[in-house]
Amino acid sequence: MGSEMTLLFAEHDLRVSLFDIVGENVDHALQLAEENPPLKDKIKGFKDYDSFMKSFDESKPKLLLLSITHGHPADEVLEALKKFLKKGDIILDGGNEWYKDTERRQTWLKKELGVDLIGMGVSGGYQSARRGPSISPGGDKQTIDKLMPLFEKFAAKDEQYGPCVTNVGPAGAGHYVKMIHNGIEQ
Structure with a gap:
């Protein structure tokens, strides 16, 4: 899903730095960009935290977007990134995270580093990652309001109602909504 979203961001004129612990995933995304010449100069791939940051x-x-496995792997990545983060940075967690873990991380990052974490439900699967997913961000209202033009740019578009994104509430609300969505889908 991360490779496809990387291409989506580049198509919307964003410069993207891509990192994955699994180097083959970075290579795959860069290969996809090579096949689409207008995108290749907008995406840079990295295979270690230091050069990425x-x-x-x-x-x-x-502004960082995480698209990783929920639970302990997310904690490990945030711990590895911690030394590179500073006050005012924003992390969007686009994984299928347990909302209580999101709230714990939001409190920790804000208190210790001054970093905002937005728990962001991303729906539509890998197919929509390339065309635009439905997005349900939850967290600090001011931060979400600041990012809303960006969300609206790359979210799926409904012909009648516009971008498929709305601020679903404070704290872990984004991942809570995504959890309910996943339960209904089953």
Whole structure:
């Protein structure tokens, strides 16, 4: 799903730094970009945390999107990223996370580092990752409001109602809504 979203972001004129612990996933995304020449210069791939985080402009707050397995792997990634984060950075957690873990991480990151974590339900599967997913962000209202134009840019579009994104509430609400969505789908 991450490779497809990388291409979606690049198609919307965003410069993307892509990192994955599994190097083959980075190679795959870069290969997909190579096959679409207008995108290849907008995507840079990295296979270690240090070079990935150094690819960001230090004069601006970083915006990171996590698309990883829920639970302990997410904690490990956040712990590895911690030394690179600073006040004002924003992390979007697009995994299928337990909302209580999201709330725990939001409290920890805000208190310790001044970093906002938005629990972001992403729906539509890998198919929509390329065309635009439905997005249900939850967390700090001001942060979500600031990011809403970006969300609206890459979210799925309904002909009648527009972008398929709305602020679903505070704290872990984004992942709570995604949990309910997944339960209904079953």
